[in-house]
Amino acid sequence: MITDKIKLIAAEPEEGAEPSLRSLWKEAFGDGDEFLDKFFEHAYSPKHCRCIADGNKIAAALYWFDISCGGKKWAYIYAVATAKSHRGQGLCSFLMGDTHRRLADLGYAGAVLVPGEGGLFAFYEKLGYKVCANIEELSAAAADFSCALERIDAQEYAAKRAELLPKNAALQEGANIDFLASYAELYVGEGFLLAGYARNRYFFGVEFLGDAEKISAVLATLNCDEGSFRGIFTGADYAASKPFAMSVSFTYGATPPSYFGLAFD
Secondary structure, three states: OOOOOOOOOEEOOOOOOHHHHHHHHHHHHOOOHHHHHHHHHHOOOHHHEEEEEEOOEEEEEEEEEEEEEOOEEEEEEEEEEEOHHHOOOOHHHHHHHHHHHHHHHOOOOEEEEOOOOOOHHHHHHHOOOEEEEEEEEEEEEOOOOOOOOEEOOHHHHHHHHHHHOOOOEOEOOOHHHHHHHHHOEEEEEOOEEEEEEEEOOEEEEEEEEEEHHHHHHHHHHOOOOEEEEEEEEEOOOOOEEEEEEEEEEOOOOOOOOOEOOOOOO
16 A cells, blocks of 8 residues: 555656665665765766655655667666665555656657566566566686687777677667776677676676687686676577566567666676
8 A cells, every 4th residue: 555645756856866866775775885976977867767755755766778679769777676664555666657657758668677686576577567588697617728808998898789789689878888887897809798897806797798618718817716697608508597687568569678688786
């Protein structure tokens, strides 16, 4: 039951709302200031945020990135959160429904999201979402030999990524790649493209596209002992596939992406 203590209006955040948005984000996801600084510098726009306020406190909020698929504009809905003090009152469902209507009015063909945990798939199904794309994952250990690897910038990465993506993939450019580049390193090698970051000699591959046979050599080149990777692994028969992205369409005939690669988790 939606509480009658809140005037249920979903809207763009008002000027000066960033501290309250950041507080809600920290409570919901546990990210620190370093990550939030990067998000609000490289990805945040009030026009790409909807929230519900309870007085001076943000009770629920979400954000989205512009992506495209099949020549149509889609929204990647991100960081959906409700304050602990306001959960169980229907705010998230209300906010999602309002956002869907707003996005449809703005000409978006549909929305894509990646549930933060397995239990959320059922919740989003109730809001009309269906699994549209799986993701492949694999783990590997470093080889005893290296390979050629070149650091590239966000613009170069976006261009090369567009070449390697399969048909009907979600094309993520602009703020998507700028935000990715703020916390991950971007690399290109012979037959592959990679975004990721290292922690204590372990490499987290945010996305790998291309020849999977190069992964162990990549780890050696990056001076990492082991790593885990998500993406598309050409020629690999040992990558595990699992449901990843969900979508809902707003217009008839809008085909959701069958590959969605960059989830900023």
